[in-house]
Amino acid sequence: MKVAVVGTGYVGLVTGLVLADLGNEVTCVDKDTKKVESIRAGIAPIFEPGIEEMLKRTLKNGNFNITDSIADAVKKSEIVFIAVGTPPATDGTPDLTAVRAVAKDIGKAIDKPTIVINKSTVPVGSGDMVEQIIKDQGVASDLFDVVSNPEFLREGSAISDTLNPDRIVIGTRRPEAAEKLKELYAPLQSEFIVTDLNSAELIKYGGNSFLALKISFINAMSRVCELCNANIGDVARGIGADQRIGPQFLYAGLGWGGSCFPKDVQGMVATAQGLDYDFGLLKEVIKINEDQTNHFLDRIEHRIGGFEGKTVGLLGLAFKPNTDDIRDAKALVIIDRILKAGGRVQAYDPVASHLVEDHFPAAIYVNSAYDVSKGADVVILVTEWNEFRQIDLARLAGTAKEAILFDGRRVYAPEKARAAGWEYHTIGIAS
Ligand SMILES: NC(=O)c1ccc[n+]([C@@H]2O[C@H](COP(=O)([O-])OP(=O)(O)OC[C@H]3O[C@@H](n4cnc5c(N)ncnc54)[C@H](O)[C@@H]3O)[C@@H](O)[C@H]2O)c1
Known part of the structure; x- marks a missing residue:
């Protein structure tokens, strides 16, 4: 499948690399151009066991690409992951600025049926918020789905956790979107919890x-x-x-x-x-x-x-x-x-x-x-x-x-x- 992953940190980079290693065509996106250059040169900006080898392998076989343009990545993908940071704001509530900004850019770029999957950890109601932001960019509601697919990897064993998840949670309104995601994750042979x-x-x-x-x-x-x-x-x-x-x-x-x-x-x-x-x-x-x-x-x-x-x-x-x-x-x-x-x-x-x-x-x-x-x-x-x-x-x-x-x-x-x-x-x- 053609997949975009927006936000190439601990979660986004590992998710992108594992999906690329499983044979998908993955484009990762990050606004940090230094990070983009480093990853493009085969140097992982984070320490994580096994990550450099997987990066070099998937860059070489062409399954993995990276860009700083959300529009380019969205236009060539059928599935778009949001994996940006959601750090705590000063009052302890999660700061969703990055999620909102990315949802807006995704909405501007959607021109064909697309599944938008939120992997960032977010409070209840964020899926609805992402959906509304995309609609506000003039995208018809039957052209896209928003799915919540929280991530459970642990730093330090992120690649192995992503390859061997205890469960894969899929939150969606439409069974068709869940089926598509199940297809993407089928090689991982994990239990699906659809809700x-x-x-x-x-x-x-x-x-x-x-x-x-x-x-x-x-x-x-x-x-x-x-x-x-x-x-x-x-x-x-x-x-x-x-x-x-x-x-x-x-x-x-x-x-x-x-x-x-x-x-x-x-x-x-x-x-x-x-x-x-x-x-x-x-x-x-x-x-x-x-x-x-x-x-x-x-x-x-x-x-x-x-x-x-x-x-x-x-x-x-x-x-x-x-x-x-x-x-x-x-x-x-x-x-x-x-x-x-x-x-x-x-x-x-x-x-x-x-x-x-x-x-x-x-x-x-x-x-x-x-x-x-x-x-x-x-x-x-x-x-x-x-x-x-x-x-x-x-x-x-x-x-x-x-x-x-x-x-x-x-x-x-x-x-x-x-x-x-x-x-x-x-x-x-x-x-
Ligand atoms: N790190 C973990 O162990 C872990 C595990 C499970 C879930 N999560 C959740 O996953 C999310 C991501 O966490 P992380 O640790 O990978 O964060 P991170 O800070 O390592 O990476 C986030 C990336 O998003 C990029 N970004 C921010 N705004 C952007 C924009 N507008 N366009 C493009 N890129 C943008 C940043 O430059 C950064 O590279 C968080 O919500 C976190 O809670 C993290």
Whole structure:
């Protein structure tokens, strides 16, 4: 099929490449001309396992193209995806400026039957909004369909998630549009959930809100564990072994961050608010998440007597392993607090340091994990990259001024860390 994907970020680029790799003729569009040039030259602007190979392969076989012109892409396609960003506005509601702008440009370009599919995460009613914007450009309503097809990929495993989805949600008014989309996705052999537009939009917000709730729940339990000398690792394992609950997303840590959970949970709260329902449960989920990082930092400050004049080593900066995404990363909160308190930060991340440096030029970004502990008063594990799991803890302790390790992701076995020379602290176990 001939497919256009507008917005070539984490979602749009991966969706476009996977569809091209499956044999479709795909044209991706982005307004960022630097991004367009880089992708055209075969260089992926984001870090994602397997992406460069797929980009080079599909550019070479001609299935994948990229342009900065929405009109060109829409005119040669029968299916047009919207995959632009929907970041939170200052009041927490999602900013739909990009979705609106793209819908308008698509409407101006439609000159034949077209299915417009919204993949961006949006509040209920956005499908109707996109439809109205396209109609406002003079497009007859029988010339196009609007479909909601929320995306569930995870950064760090985006290609494999796109190739092996748990389910494909299709929200539409017309069964014919659903059939077309089923045909496009047939090679993925996934379960289809076909529903109306509003329900599809709510599935995405509801799913992310529930996952965030699970993490906040176990983080709240970790606080109780610290207070009563229990071990959150064992508690979580015991709770998660119940098949009705399951072990996923029951890992206590510094809390959830990233480009999706914070804005989607807030978006769910705002959506409910707009419908006159006070979703107090989710407000508490957000509060627990913020408290979790602050409480961990309080414990560190208490142990080392405040950050002022201290050198703090950070292992990891990205919001999670295997991505360079730092949007709403816990590292940003941590660095901000240490610098404001008069401390020094020396940090290492395998791929994300240069992005954090734009926000915090005053921190020092070292080239290896082992340099993080040199002369440090305390080291914090922030992101659980695999290379930190395998690190030589004794070597790391050897160059620290004070070998005090705060493990924010519960990666290390306490006895091993202690045997390697560290005074070891983690989440969900009293210090
Ligand atoms: N990143 C994820 O893990 C993930 C997962 C599921 C869903 N989502 C949702 O998918 C959407 C996209 O997320 P993302 O992480 O890929 O965002 P992103 O910021 O990485 O990419 C968005 C892209 O859209 C482009 N863009 C913005 N306005 C444009 C316009 N008018 N014309 C052309 N291009 C334009 C930007 O230049 C950018 O390259 C969001 O709604 C997000 O919530 C993201």
